[in-house]
Amino acid sequence: xxxxxxxxxxxxxxxxxxxxxxxxxxxxxxxxxxxxxxxxxxxxxxxxxxxxxxxxxxxxxxxxxxxxxxxxxxxxxxxxxxxxxxxxxxxxxxxxxxxxxxxxxxxxxxxxxxxxxxxxxxxxxxxxxxxxxxxxxxxxxxxxxxxxxxxxxxxxxxxxxxxxxxxxxxxxxxxxxxxxxxxxxxxxxxxxxxxxxxxxxxxxxxxxx
Numbered sequence: 001x002x003x004x005x006x007x008x009x010x011x012x013x014x015x016x017x018x019x020x021x022x023x024x025x026x027x028x029x030x031x032x033x034x035x036x037x038x039x040x041x042x043x044x045x046x047x048x049x050x051x052x053x054x055x056x057x058x059x060x061x062x063x064x065x066x067x068x069x070x071x072x073x074x075x076x077x078x079x080x081x082x083x084x085x086x087x088x089x090x091x092x093x094x095x096x097x098x099x100x101x102x103x104x105x106x107x108x109x110x111x112x113x114x115x116x117x118x119x120x121x122x123x124x125x126x127x128x129x130x131x132x133x134x135x136x137x138x139x140x141x142x143x144x145x146x147x148x149x150x151x152x153x154x155x156x157x158x159x160x161x162x163x164x165x166x167x168x169x170x171x172x173x174x175x176x177x178x179x180x181x182x183x184x185x186x187x188x189x190x191x192x193x194x195x196x197x198x199x200x201x202x203x204x205x206x207x208x209x
Contacts, residue, residue: 028082035072035081036061042189043196044171049073052083058189059169087141094131095120108132111142146201152176153191154183168192171202 034041034057041055047062048054049069054076056062065072076083093100093116100114106121107113108128113135115121124131135142151158157176165174166181168188173195175181184191195202 028080031055031076031081031083033081034058034061035076036064042193044192044202045169048086051086053086054083062169088139090114090135090140090142093117093120094135095123107145110145112145113142144201147199149174149195149200149202151198152180153195154180167205170204172205173202 031054032041033039035054037057039057041057043055045056045059045062046053047056047065047069049065050073052073054065054072056065090113091100092098094113096116098116101116102114104115104118104121105112106115106124106128109132111132113124113128113132115124132142149159152175153173155176159174159176162174164176164178164181165172166184167173168184171192173184173191175184
């Protein structure tokens with residue numbers, strides 16, 4: 001009987017070692033490439049699906065994913081690629097817990113914190129680190145301080161007139177002169193990648209009422 005126990009324990013130990021080894025071998029890696037075409041992702045292009053945020057390299061990839069999301073989610077799982085979890089963005093005032101008003105905010109350490117009323121920013125400023133920690137500890141993702149588009153993605157010149165633009169997917173992209181929009185349209189992903197690298201927060205296409 002003792003021999004049987006030893007054999008069983010040995011088998012369990014071997015199974016645990018094998019499981020640990022397998023877990024190390026199949027360690028999930030963060031998503032860096034488009035699941036549709038394998039090209040490096042662009043931060044502006046993403047879809048939130050089933051609790052995850054999946055990034056893409058081009059708008060057609062987004063359209064392909066939306067037609068059959070489960071196929072691409074399975075593909076990433078099979079390749080041991082872990083898309084990031086859909087962030088839980090700030091919706092409540094850190095002072096009162098009431099719904100935020102996006103016209104009321106304080107920029108702190110690279111983040112934009114929103115409030116519900118005029119009184120709350122002053123209270124926040126008494127100890128901003130405390131309130132930021134409370135939110136992040138609760139799993140809240142803070143909005144980044146926006147960096148509005150300041151230069152033309154084609155020429156690199158300053159944007160002086162926002163009347164010149166192209167609406168691309170959900171974004172509004174501005175240009176410095178009349179020649180640039182057509183150049184942008186020839187390869188929009190190239191210029192979207194450039195603006196993402198520059199850290200611009202692009203304007204969204206206004207919602208038609």
